[in-house]
Amino acid sequence: MMSISLQVNGETHAIDVDPATPLLFVLRNYLGLTGAKLGCGLEQCGACAVLVDGQSTLSCSRAVSEFQGKVIATVESLAHGDQMSRVQQAFVGAGAAQCGYCIPGFVVAVTGMLESDPNPDAEAIQEALSSHLCRCGSHGRIKAAIDSLVGPRDAS
Amino acid sequence: MSNPSLINSPALDNWIKLDADGTVHVCSGKVDIGQRISTALGVLVGEELEIDPARIVVDPPDTSYPDEGMTSGSNSMMHSGNAVRAAAATARRHLLTRAAAKLGSGVDALVMDDGLISIRDTNQSVTYREVLDNATFGIAVDPDVTLKSPADYRWIGKDSKPRNLRDMVTGAMIYLHDMVLPEMRHARCVRPPNRLARLVSLSAEKVARLEAEGITLIRDGSFLAVVGDDEYLVIRAAERLARAATWDGATINAADLYGQLTSNPRESRPVVDGTPQDAPVPPLHEPPANAALTHAARYDKPYIMHGSIGPSVAAAKADGVGGLEIWTHSQGIQPLKTSISEALGITPDNLLIQHVPGAGCYGHNGADDAAFDAALIALALPGRPVLLKWTRDDEHAWEPYASAMSMELRASLDTDGAVIDWSHECYSDTHLGRPRPMLGGEGASRLLAALHLENPAPPFRPNPSMSSHAGLHRNIDPYYTFPAVRAIKNLVRDLPLRTSALRCLGGYANIFALESMMDELARHTDADPVAFRLRHLDDPRARNVIEAAADGIGWSKDRDDGVGRGIAFSRYCNCKTYTAIAIELTVNDVAEIEICKAVCAADAGEVVDTAGLSMQLEGGVLQAISWTLYEEVLFDQDGINSRDWETYPILTFAQAPPVDVIILDRPGAPHLGAGEASSEPVAAAIANALFDAAGIRARRLPMTPYNLRQAAMYGDG
Numbered sequence: 071m072m073s074i075s076l077q078v079n080g081e082t083h084a085i086d087v088d089p090a091t092p093l094l095f096v097l098r099n100y101l102g103l104t105g106a107k108l109g110c111g112l113e114q115c116g117a118c119a120v121l122v123d124g125q126s127t128l129s130c131s132r133a134v135s136e137f138q139g140k141v142i143a144t145v146e147s148l149a150h151g152d153q154m155s156r157v158q159q160a161f162v163g164a165g166a167a168q169c170g171y172c173i174p175g176f177v178v179a180v181t182g183m184l185e186s187d188p189n190p191d192a193e194a195i196q197e198a199l200s201s202h203l204c205r206c207g208s209h210g211r212i213k214a215a216i217d218s219l220v221g222p223r224d225a226s
Numbered sequence: 227m228s229n230p231s232l233i234n235s236p237a238l239d240n241w242i243k244l245d246a247d248g249t250v251h252v253c254s255g256k257v258d259i260g261q262r263i264s265t266a267l268g269v270l271v272g273e274e275l276e277i278d279p280a281r282i283v284v285d286p287p288d289t290s291y292p293d294e295g296m297t298s299g300s301n302s303m304m305h306s307g308n309a310v311r312a313a314a315a316t317a318r319r320h321l322l323t324r325a326a327a328k329l330g331s332g333v334d335a336l337v338m339d340d341g342l343i344s345i346r347d348t349n350q351s352v353t354y355r356e357v358l359d360n361a362t363f364g365i366a367v368d369p370d371v372t373l374k375s376p377a378d379y380r381w382i383g384k385d386s387k388p389r390n391l392r393d394m395v396t397g398a399m400i401y402l403h404d405m406v407l408p409e410m411r412h413a414r415c416v417r418p419p420n421r422l423a424r425l426v427s428l429s430a431e432k433v434a435r436l437e438a439e440g441i442t443l444i445r446d447g448s449f450l451a452v453v454g455d456d457e458y459l460v461i462r463a464a465e466r467l468a469r470a471a472t473w474d475g476a477t478i479n480a481a482d483l484y485g486q487l488t489s490n491p492r493e494s495r496p497v498v499d500g501t502p503q504d505a506p507v508p509p510l511h512e513p514p515a516n517a518a519l520t521h522a523a524r525y526d527k528p529y530i531m532h533g534s535i536g537p538s539v540a541a542a543k544a545d546g547v548g549g550l551e552i553w554t555h556s557q558g559i560q561p562l563k564t565s566i567s568e569a570l571g572i573t574p575d576n577l578l579i580q581h582v583p584g585a586g587c588y589g590h591n592g593a594d595d596a597a598f599d600a601a602l603i604a605l606a607l608p609g610r611p612v613l614l615k616w617t618r619d620d621e622h623a624w625e626p627y628a629s630a631m632s633m634e635l636r637a638s639l640d641t642d643g644a645v646i647d648w649s650h651e652c653y654s655d656t657h658l659g660r661p662r663p664m665l666g667g668e669g670a671s672r673l674l675a676a677l678h679l680e681n682p683a684p685p686f687r688p689n690p691s692m693s694s695h696a697g698l699h700r701n702i703d704p705y706y707t708f709p710a711v712r713a714i715k716n717l718v719r720d721l722p723l724r725t726s727a728l729r730c731l732g733g734y735a736n737i738f739a740l741e742s743m744m745d746e747l748a749r750h751t752d753a754d755p756v757a758f759r760l761r762h763l764d765d766p767r768a769r770n771v772i773e774a775a776a777d778g779i780g781w782s783k784d785r786d787d788g789v790g791r792g793i794a795f796s797r798y799c800n801c802k803t804y805t806a807i808a809i810e811l812t813v814n815d816v817a818e819i820e821i822c823k824a825v826c827a828a829d830a831g832e833v834v835d836t837a838g839l840s841m842q843l844e845g846g847v848l849q850a851i852s853w854t855l856y857e858e859v860l861f862d863q864d865g866i867n868s869r870d871w872e873t874y875p876i877l878t879f880a881q882a883p884p885v886d887v888i889i890l891d892r893p894g895a896p897h898l899g900a901g902e903a904s905s906e907p908v909a910a911a912i913a914n915a916l917f918d919a920a921g922i923r924a925r926r927l928p929m930t931p932y933n934l935r936q937a938a939m940y941g942d943g
Contacts, residue, residue: 088456114871117535149396172585
């Protein structure tokens, strides 16, 4: 065990934890932030994505100690009170979820993508979502949500 | 009236409750698994009771709710939907009748709106609660009650706001994976290398080291689990325990799966009008004398998996004096309750099972097995609740798969190009492996860990299901009007992997074969595949969905170079939703299929929640595209090799084509189950489009470059 200092959603936390613990487990079990999901633990499905210094980052495998000094934002931080972020509003508007388990990861990925590139082309969108899986078949609705944010993009 | 839900729970108060502030609660025994059944149920109740459906509360059920068995088979709207609708309409009539007496008015002069019943154009009113004198309804649901007329609908058939959607996108939605109970500990299981292997020994030294670190080991025969306070340390402990275990060298028979399917021992039943018969199997006779063309083909489908994005999970707490509480995302909490009570030898009264949402499961995945795992662990450590999660490896390697299947078809046409003779045999393991109460403790046999215990349950040996369209024979019976049909189901024994229900059950493979054969026959006689289907269909609603899908894809228009078009149709279980799928695709020079566009035309009867239905249909198409193009459970004699998303790839965002959904609404017509319908025709629609594009007839799934090259080399076109 050691004390890890972590800046999450605008607050700094000191957490006594095995430093090898993946970030995801610290967020979920020590900070009560369960929006990021455990899907595979292998960085293959994207359900665990969080923003690290503004970039969408998979949190299920990399040790929490690697994230000291970084600015971490989880899906819970995107809405302000009752006001959902525009990405979240777009997902709701497009009805982009069935079971919803993968959706926080997609919301984070789209948020991170738009932060670095407000005008992504089709290739950039595919790249941003390439590590995210959905089993219910909400792909089309997720695309529609993104289209409503950036306008339709023809696949290249 | 034959609604099983109402027969089991006839009292109105079982279905609808008014709480102290007048909020209406719907108590359905069906569980919401992302298919938005709770949204649709809210709409039905809101419509009859004139309350905005968004304000109707639909609680997740526990085993004290109406017993509606399994949430499966696309039955929820037909069972719970109609039951809840009848309950709400009965409530409406009862409220209006009593309000009339209370207000001294005729029922016709009353207006019902948002919890209030008023005499029209007056200020005299009573609340729903006051009408009931703050009590319950105390009457039975009238199954023949008059329902609100479609002309008066305010919410049915509109796009409803899906429940929980906001919480899903903000991360506030609590799945079972996220649940925290006071004093809760975490657990992981350690599994054998394959389903036949058993534990020989554990390294005492390694176990002692784990225990010294505060990890508790649970062992019962070959069932192994570790429990501790910190989830990550428990995961690490499970990995270390796996290295401390020695298993016997039992192997599974991985040789020649498709050979096993048609040569292993089997039990065969003829299927007539969708229903298996206790009768000898009629032999396959010579084709009729007036046959101008007879064509035979065999189709194969591998084992595929549910592949839930969230691994299976369960929580359990034993009170130490006989009581056991389980939290599960199972689709059938009542059958699970009976099965677990059988397996553990405890009375059902001492068992409470609560449903909590999980990730989408699409059938019988690991949810029930995880519930039993958690129960075993909790009973070994009474007092504190335990949250057991399966790992990704557990989920991929241990969920009950959809059985591999082979289908042998033969059809004959007369000189006019009409089908005059049809034979379809399917070969498969069971699709009905869900834990269910059965004589002889079979429910227990269907729980994974029960087979690993020191005193194991006897192996589950399924009997051929004799129910209409129930399992491997689902949709074997053509919906087309053919003068002579021979349909045979073969329940094959001794196959290598454990199987159960995945969306569509046998229907996905049977319709792949049936609708591929229809296309092959059309091509052999230069008939248009759409026209060929229409000439064999009497039901206008079936014809309408095919015509709508053909229109949607631009069937009569010229194709671009290299683009192939295909169509396929089914009516789910021959009595539920009608679906036609049309596909446009291309094939590149390394034999990869790219789907350009899919059109799904469906008739699900009266639509309650248009957005929800459309989403289900679209999701079903995309999931089946994934099954068809990419999915196959890989295994060898030592065990499963598809153990993560790299070794079992599924459809990615970049590969997902646009899906146009066309819904043919039938206001006033009965609701038809729609949760699985759109997946059935997808494989054949793709196979038929592939043939159109490249002249390759794909009869073995998945349509990977390897299988397409095999078909191109060895196929007969």
